[in-house]
Amino acid sequence: MSTMDRALSQGRTCCLSCHWLVTLPRGGGGCRCPRCGGKVHGRIEGSVMLTWALTITGALLLIPANILPVMTVVYLGSGEPATIIGGVMQLYTAGLWGIALIVFIASIAVPVMKLVGLVLLLLQVQGRLPINPSQAMTTYRIVSAIGRWSLLDLFMISILVALVDMGAVASVAAGPGATAFASVVVITMLAVRCFDPRLVWDTYYGNPYRNAGPDHRAPAAAGSRRGEKSDPIIKEPPEEGVAGDV
Amino acid sequence: MADAPDVPWSRRQRACHECDQVLGDAVAPPGNKLECPRCNATLHRNPRGSVNHTAALSLTGLLLFFPSLSLPLLSFSILAFGAENTLLNGVRALFAEGYLWMAGLVLFCSVIAPLAKFLLLGFISLGCHWRLLDRPVTWSVRWYQHLKEWGMLDVYMLGLLVALIKMSDLGKMQVEPGLYSFVAMMVISNLTTLSFDQQAVWSRLERRRKRAPGPSPGEGPLVGSGEQL
Numbered sequence: 150m151s152t153m154d155r156a157l158s159q160g161r162t163c164c165l166s167c168h169w170l171v172t173l174p175r176g177g178g179g180c181r182c183p184r185c186g187g188k189v190h191g192r193i194e195g196s197v198m199l200t201w202a203l204t205i206t207g208a209l210l211l212i213p214a215n216i217l218p219v220m221t222v223v224y225l226g227s228g229e230p231a232t233i234i235g236g237v238m239q240l241y242t243a244g245l246w247g248i249a250l251i252v253f254i255a256s257i258a259v260p261v262m263k264l265v266g267l268v269l270l271l272l273q274v275q276g277r278l279p280i281n282p283s284q285a286m287t288t289y290r291i292v293s294a295i296g297r298w299s300l301l302d303l304f305m306i307s308i309l310v311a312l313v314d315m316g317a318v319a320s321v322a323a324g325p326g327a328t329a330f331a332s333v334v335v336i337t338m339l340a341v342r343c344f345d346p347r348l349v350w351d352t353y354y355g356n357p358y359r360n361a362g363p364d365h366r367a368p369a370a371a372g373s374r375r376g377e378k379s380d381p382i383i384k385e386p387p388e389e390g391v392a393g394d395v
Numbered sequence: 396m397a398d399a400p401d402v403p404w405s406r407r408q409r410a411c412h413e414c415d416q417v418l419g420d421a422v423a424p425p426g427n428k429l430e431c432p433r434c435n436a437t438l439h440r441n442p443r444g445s446v447n448h449t450a451a452l453s454l455t456g457l458l459l460f461f462p463s464l465s466l467p468l469l470s471f472s473i474l475a476f477g478a479e480n481t482l483l484n485g486v487r488a489l490f491a492e493g494y495l496w497m498a499g500l501v502l503f504c505s506v507i508a509p510l511a512k513f514l515l516l517g518f519i520s521l522g523c524h525w526r527l528l529d530r531p532v533t534w535s536v537r538w539y540q541h542l543k544e545w546g547m548l549d550v551y552m553l554g555l556l557v558a559l560i561k562m563s564d565l566g567k568m569q570v571e572p573g574l575y576s577f578v579a580m581m582v583i584s585n586l587t588t589l590s591f592d593q594q595a596v597w598s599r600l601e602r603r604r605k606r607a608p609g610p611s612p613g614e615g616p617l618v619g620s621g622e623q624l
Contacts, residue, residue, distance in 0.1 A: 186537060301554050
């Protein structure tokens with residue numbers, strides 16, 4: 150395993166939406182995938198910076214999401230606003246500890262784990278943590294798989310708001326904390342999408358361009374150009390087409 | 396690998412999308428999946444009869460959307476008062492309370508994204524049989540990739556369950572016929588996602604291009620570097 154095993158050090162990269170191996174244009178920069186038309190860059194552009202920005206935003210929004218009430222259940226005139234933790238405690242004291250656990254995992258543990266995981270990954274990519282790459286990849290996969298389940302609480306609120314609407318007898322109203330919580334979930338989901346796991350391997354094996362000669366930095370110059378011409382399937386790019394449709 | 400740029404540009408290669416390892420472009424045998432040797436990312440999953448199954452399942456899902464949207468899912472009653480919950484009801488209630496962002500998000504994740512997923516997959520798996528539709532199919536596959544994780548019927552299902560149990564000591568909670576159709580739709584949605592293999596669609600398009608050479612207006616170059624942005 151060396152630098153050369155990575156596609157980018159050969160001037161190529163994988164299209165993230167269709168997984169086609171794309172030859173990047175000479176001189177760097179991105180292009181459109183010739184097969185699916187998606188934008189292709191060697192690595193996601195500004196990945197670390199964007200992920201940091203979104204992670205920090207998410208962490209800050211987590212504060213109002215947990216302090217402000219998410220939901221108010223009024224039953225026979227009594228009832229007070231409850232925060233996320235308050236809702237979990239209510240379920241627990243009512244003896245529904247199974248449901249309490251599900252809600253706790255989905256709305257408290259998952260967002261916090263996601264943010265911690267993202268920070269670990271970012272620090273790893275910036276070369277400050279001695280995690281081995283396969284552990285980092287496990288973290289990445291867990292973080293990207295669990296994210297959507299945090300919306301559970303939000304769906305529950307929307308169901309209850311419609312369902313329990315009987316004026317003075319019983320009613321459920323959403324609270325401002327729910328808006329903040331929804332933003333946390335969406336922002337952290339976007340943060341995971343912005344993170345490029347290939348950077349983990351770049352940190353581990355070194356800059357993909359480092360060991361490459363001048364030919365590799367300008368991949369379309371000598372070697373691969375000749376290769377392209379000798380490939381019988383190559384057609385000259387037409388004036389208009391999928392690739393030119395920017 | 397020292398003379399990598401001198402290796403002729405080969406179509407028969409792929410790179411792992413999670414660690415950028417260059418690999419041979421092997422295809423998983425039907426019913427199996429292919430994993431990256433370095434990072435264990437799933438490179439390709441090859442469900443049997445992917446295109447036909449996806450077409451059937453997504454049409455089923457679309458049909459199930461009508462009862463799931465129009466029938467009530469749960470009903471709740473205290474004494475003589477009662478209310479019902481449909482998929483759109485909750486969105487409307489949140490909207491009426493002024494929580495636009497939340498209402499929009501719930502609408503998007505529980506109705507629009509799942510519907511769009513069914514529509515796109517149905518279109519892809521039926522449309523990839525016609526050369527005329529190559530370009531819209533290409534576009535749909537790309538958008539499906541973006542939309543995929545936002546369809547949250549399963550999360551909504553869990554939300555229904557939590558709401559059902561949470562409110563059962565306050566009043567009388569009842570399961571309505573819409574819930575059965577919703578559960579069926581959720582299962583179908585997950586099966587559709589599992590049965591879809593975009594590689595099958597790409598190789599179908601590719602085979603057709605090989606059979607009928609000569610560029611058509613809907614076609615870009617199959618290989619080679621794309622244009623600079």
